[in-house]
Amino acid sequence: MTTILLVDDDDQFRSMLAEVLRRAGYEVQPACNGSEATVIYRNHQTDLVITDLIMPEKEGLETIREIRHINPAVRIIAMSGGGRNGFEDYLKVAKVFGARLVIDKPFSHAEILGAIRKALAA
Amino acid sequence: MATSGVALLLACAAFVAYDQVSTRRWLASDLTSQARMVATSVEASIAFNDRDSARDILSSLHIDQDIAQAYICMQTGERFAEYSRSGEVYQQAEDEQLIETRFVNGNLRATQPVILDGEMLGTVSLVSSVEAHLATRLRKQIITVIVVVLGSLLVAFLISARLQRVISGPILHLADTARAVSTQKDFSIRAASQRRDETGTLIDGFNEMLEQIQARDQQLQQRNNSLQSEIEKRRSIERALRESEERYRALIAESSEAIWRLELEHPLATTIPEEEQITHFFQHGYLAECNDVMARIYDRDCADEMVGTRLAAMMVPSEEHSLESLRAFIRSEYRLIDKEMHRTDQDGNDRYFLYNLSGIVENNHLVRAWGIHREITERKQAGAMQAKLEAQLRQAQKMEAIGTLAGGIAHDFNNILGAIIGYTELAALDLAEEAPSRANLAEVLKAGNRAKALVRQILSFSRQEEHERKPVQLQPVIEEALKLLRATLPSTIEIRATLDPRSSTILGDPTQIHQVMMNLGTNASHAMSEHGGTLEVKLTSIDVDSIFAQTHADLEPGRYLRLMVSDTGCGIDNSALDRIFEPFFTTKAPGAGTGLGLAVVHGVVKRHQGAISVYSEQGKGTTFNVYLPVHKVEDQQVVDEPKAIVIGNGERILFVDDEAPLAALGKSMLERLGYRVTAHTDSLQALNTFSAHANEFDLVITDQTMPSLSGAELAKLMLKIRPDLPVILATGYSTTINPEKAKSIGIRELLLKPNTTQTLGEAIRRALGPNGKNN
Numbered sequence: 001m002t003t004i005l006l007v008d009d010d011d012q013f014r015s016m017l018a019e020v021l022r023r024a025g026y027e028v029q030p031a032c033n034g035s036e037a038t039v040i041y042r043n044h045q046t047d048l049v050i051t052d053l054i055m056p057e058k059e060g061l062e063t064i065r066e067i068r069h070i071n072p073a074v075r076i077i078a079m080s081g082g083g084r085n086g087f088e089d090y091l092k093v094a095k096v097f098g099a100r101l102v103i104d105k106p107f108s109h110a111e112i113l114g115a116i117r118k119a120l121a122a
Numbered sequence: 123m124a125t126s127g128v129a130l131l132l133a134c135a136a137f138v139a140y141d142q143v144s145t146r147r148w149l150a151s152d153l154t155s156q157a158r159m160v161a162t163s164v165e166a167s168i169a170f171n172d173r174d175s176a177r178d179i180l181s182s183l184h185i186d187q188d189i190a191q192a193y194i195c196m197q198t199g200e201r202f203a204e205y206s207r208s209g210e211v212y213q214q215a216e217d218e219q220l221i222e223t224r225f226v227n228g229n230l231r232a233t234q235p236v237i238l239d240g241e242m243l244g245t246v247s248l249v250s251s252v253e254a255h256l257a258t259r260l261r262k263q264i265i266t267v268i269v270v271v272l273g274s275l276l277v278a279f280l281i282s283a284r285l286q287r288v289i290s291g292p293i294l295h296l297a298d299t300a301r302a303v304s305t306q307k308d309f310s311i312r313a314a315s316q317r318r319d320e321t322g323t324l325i326d327g328f329n330e331m332l333e334q335i336q337a338r339d340q341q342l343q344q345r346n347n348s349l350q351s352e353i354e355k356r357r358s359i360e361r362a363l364r365e366s367e368e369r370y371r372a373l374i375a376e377s378s379e380a381i382w383r384l385e386l387e388h389p390l391a392t393t394i395p396e397e398e399q400i401t402h403f404f405q406h407g408y409l410a411e412c413n414d415v416m417a418r419i420y421d422r423d424c425a426d427e428m429v430g431t432r433l434a435a436m437m438v439p440s441e442e443h444s445l446e447s448l449r450a451f452i453r454s455e456y457r458l459i460d461k462e463m464h465r466t467d468q469d470g471n472d473r474y475f476l477y478n479l480s481g482i483v484e485n486n487h488l489v490r491a492w493g494i495h496r497e498i499t500e501r502k503q504a505g506a507m508q509a510k511l512e513a514q515l516r517q518a519q520k521m522e523a524i525g526t527l528a529g530g531i532a533h534d535f536n537n538i539l540g541a542i543i544g545y546t547e548l549a550a551l552d553l554a555e556e557a558p559s560r561a562n563l564a565e566v567l568k569a570g571n572r573a574k575a576l577v578r579q580i581l582s583f584s585r586q587e588e589h590e591r592k593p594v595q596l597q598p599v600i601e602e603a604l605k606l607l608r609a610t611l612p613s614t615i616e617i618r619a620t621l622d623p624r625s626s627t628i629l630g631d632p633t634q635i636h637q638v639m640m641n642l643g644t645n646a647s648h649a650m651s652e653h654g655g656t657l658e659v660k661l662t663s664i665d666v667d668s669i670f671a672q673t674h675a676d677l678e679p680g681r682y683l684r685l686m687v688s689d690t691g692c693g694i695d696n697s698a699l700d701r702i703f704e705p706f707f708t709t710k711a712p713g714a715g716t717g718l719g720l721a722v723v724h725g726v727v728k729r730h731q732g733a734i735s736v737y738s739e740q741g742k743g744t745t746f747n748v749y750l751p752v753h754k755v756e757d758q759q760v761v762d763e764p765k766a767i768v769i770g771n772g773e774r775i776l777f778v779d780d781e782a783p784l785a786a787l788g789k790s791m792l793e794r795l796g797y798r799v800t801a802h803t804d805s806l807q808a809l810n811t812f813s814a815h816a817n818e819f820d821l822v823i824t825d826q827t828m829p830s831l832s833g834a835e836l837a838k839l840m841l842k843i844r845p846d847l848p849v850i851l852a853t854g855y856s857t858t859i860n861p862e863k864a865k866s867i868g869i870r871e872l873l874l875k876p877n878t879t880q881t882l883g884e885a886i887r888r889a890l891g892p893n894g895k896n897n
Contacts, residue, residue, distance in 0.1 A: 010537040016544035023551070054533050081536025106540035106574050109547045 002120065003027045003046035007037040007063060008079075009055040013105075017050070020109050026116070034058025038066045045071055048119060052105075053080040053090045061090070064097045074098075075119050079112075081105035126278050127271060134267035138260065145259060146225070149188075149252045153232035154223045156186070161234040161246040164194055164203075168236055168243045173203050180205035183248070190229065191249040194236065202244060221245065228253040292321035296328055309336035380416035380475075380495035382409055384433065389487035392456070400439075400448045407433030410490070419475070419495060421468045456481025456488055463495070469789065470801035470808075472782040474502040503783070511675050513700075532577050539577065543570040576718075593627040593753045594635065596683055600661055603639035607657075611647045614654025621661040626752040628683055634726040635750075641719040642687040642746055649691025649744060660686040663752065669790050670878050673783070676733035677749060685748040686874075693740040702736065723748075737875065739827055768883040770796040773820035773890065777801045778808040778836065779852070780828040784875075788823065791879045795886070797821075805831035809839055816844045821890060823882075825875075826853040834859055834867055841868045848889040852877065 008014040031037035053060030078094035091102040167176035193204035223232040233247040299313040315325035387406040417428035437444035458479040481491040703724040738744040779785040789801040802808035826833035850871040870889040
């Protein structure tokens with residue numbers, strides 16, 4: 001079963017997305033921030049990481065960098081509800097940091113499932 | 123002296139003459155007496171004929187030296203006896219017997235009768251040689267006279283010499299002094315006086331007189347000096363006055379401000395009621411002085427043409443603002459500072475002035491007033507421009523604030539929306555196909571998606587970062603957007619697109635331009651949602667000249683691409699027009715629009731150094747013009763030479779636009795093209811001008827949308843007056859009046875605003891025909 005590490009600080013959103021992914025047949029490992037996600041990934045490298053970008057403690061870009069440090073070949077989907085870092089769009093920066101795909105929040109089930117399929121297929 | 127001599131001589135001569143005469147008389151009398159005595163003596167001798175005795179008696183006469191002869195004649199004439207001193211015989215004379223005494227031949231002869239007893243016996247005659255006696259006496263007398271005269275003269279000389287010392291000397295001294303005084307004009311000179319007699323008194327008197335004259339002279343001198351200094355003072359005052367006058371004239375003449383003086387034929391009593399004062403102003407006020415600047419404000423060439431103008435001719439007494447200004451003047455004690463005045467000149471240009479008016483009040487009467495007008499038209503226009511810029515700045519700040527806020531909340535908002543949308547989908551999945559809640563969940567999803575769209579808008583609005591700019595060919599981008607619009611707009615809306623395939627490229631972000639087109643198109647479709655209509659899209663390139671650039675603060679002279687998006691929808695009312703680019707401003711029903719579409723368009727256009735303008739007519743439609751600067755490098759490569767501008771040949775054009783800046787702009791453009799232009803902002807006024815000078819205009823260009831009389835109505839009336847009149851109707855909105863209708867009225871050209879000098883020039887040429895003046 002394909003495993004997905006799902007990182008989001010928003011409990012409600014994370015629970016919703018975890019439910020959607022499970023229903024779609026994925027094994028979901030939730031993490032509520034970047035630090036927790038890094039620890040989990042170090043213990044168990046999942047097939048895919050879906051991470052939010054703006055989070056307290058350790059934000060998404062740093063999380064991506066650390067996870068890629070553990071496994072440079074990791075497949076990552078970055079998602080964000082918007083926001084900027086200086087003049088740069090987080091999602092664009094996330095791509096630079098190594099995210100395979102980026103997706104705007106909110107999204108429909110179809111959108112996210114499509115993105116996952118695409119990320120895993122690449 | 124000579125006079126005395128002559129007088130004396132004359133007196134002496136008179137005396138001598140008198141003496142001679144009296145001596146003769148005396149001698150005659152004496153001789154007569156002697157002759158009588160002798161006659162008496164010889165009576166006897168004769169009686170007795172005693173000649174000897176007679177002779178003796180006669181001889182006794184020798185005692186008298188003077189008697190030269192004596193003789194006695196008888197009655198018979200016989201000489202009885204005779205005596206002669208010298209012995210010579212006396213010659214007998216015929217008249218010797220006449221009894222008389224008379225001078226004969228220098229001798230005195232006295233003849234007396236000898237009478238005895240009453241009978242005359244004869245005569246006795248004595249002859250005296252008196253001449254010698256008289257001569258001797260005369261000689262003596264002459265000598266005496268000479269001596270006397272000489273002596274008298276000598277004495278007189280001596281006396282006069284003495285007298286001169288006593289009298290003439292001081293008088294001559296006095297005369298010399300007087301002469302010296304008169305020749306030297308020196309009244310301090312005094313005559314010397316040592317005598318205490320009359321001359322002394324005279325000299326004292328003279329000196330006293332000099333004293334007085336000197337005092338008077340000094341007084342005169344002093345008076346003269348003070349007069350002189352007075353004159354000098356006056357001259358210098360006059361000079362100062364003249365200089366001041368010159369300065370004042372120069373100041374007035376060369377001032378860039380209008381300076382003028384209002385005089386009242388009769389001073390105005392400041393105590394009479396206000397309305398009477400106003401009447402007085404209009405009745406008696408006139409312009410007594412002004413400079414050329416003032417004259418030009420009132421459409422005259424120079425001050426001379428203006429001076430003398432009645433106040434009533436300068437401000438219309440019936441107009442409320444005229445009365446208001448005068449009331450203000452009276453109420454502020456005849457002093458107005460920085461009052462604003464508006465005037466439309468003969469060319470229809472609006473001009474604004476600040477004026478000061480200062481009245482001169484003497485004894486409770488206003489006699490005159492000085493006024494200064496300072497033109498502030500430019501400042502005013504600049505002020506309007508600045509206000510516009512400030513409004514734009516405020517809007518930009520507002521947008522930025524909203525952007526920042528939006529960026530901040532979007533993240534959380536999207537998480538929330540994500541949860542809502544996601545769980546709704548999950549819930550729907552769990553429901554059976556026929557479950558009634560599915561429809562409700564579908565509504566939740568729809569609302570969620572609307573919220574999502576809103577947040578997207580907010581975010582795109584907040585994305586202020588510099589997008590990657592690259593040369594973009596606009597035509598495909600617009601076409602792409604139109605394709606999407608065609609797919610989404612209802613079939614009641616027709617889309618007409620004219621995209622110049624040669625349109626140049628801009629430097630920009632195609633995604634953003636795409637969004638601009640989409641937003642404008644969506645807005646247009648909303649405006650036409652009720653009745654359908656036409657969405658017209660045009661893409662053309664234009665040259666913005668300096669005049670055209672003035673119409674929009676964001677435009678600079680240069681080459682631009684113009685994207686025109688026009689609809690035939692409900693239009694935007696004027697009060698809303700100013701706010702349409704504000705974020706969250708919407709005229710749509712709540713929930714129908716985000717209020718961000720145009721704000722986003724505005725932001726994108728601004729980020730592309732472009733400009734956007736809007737023209738709308740309620741019930742007719744709206745036109746947006748987006749100007750985007752052509753990419754410079756591309757611009758240089760463009761071989762598409764700008765067409766030569768068609769210039770005029772001094773034809774007279776009547777230009778009508780109710781918006782003063784646009785009227786001024788049109789006038790300026792047309793004048794640049796070589797036409798003579800009369801501009802009006804009021805269509806009724808324009809009609810008046812035209813009816814008064816119908817044949818003086820070669821062409822009329824009028825705006826369509828104007829209060830009181832629309833362009834088409836104005837054109838109809840003008841064409842009634844002059845059916846051959848070429849008229850160009852300018853409209854900011856393409857479907858306001860259709861070409862067929864325009865043609866039926868007799869309008870030669872329809873022109874879509876805004877216009878460049880080139881489009882205007884070409885339209886005029888078409889309307890006037892190839893032969894120029896009034897074909």
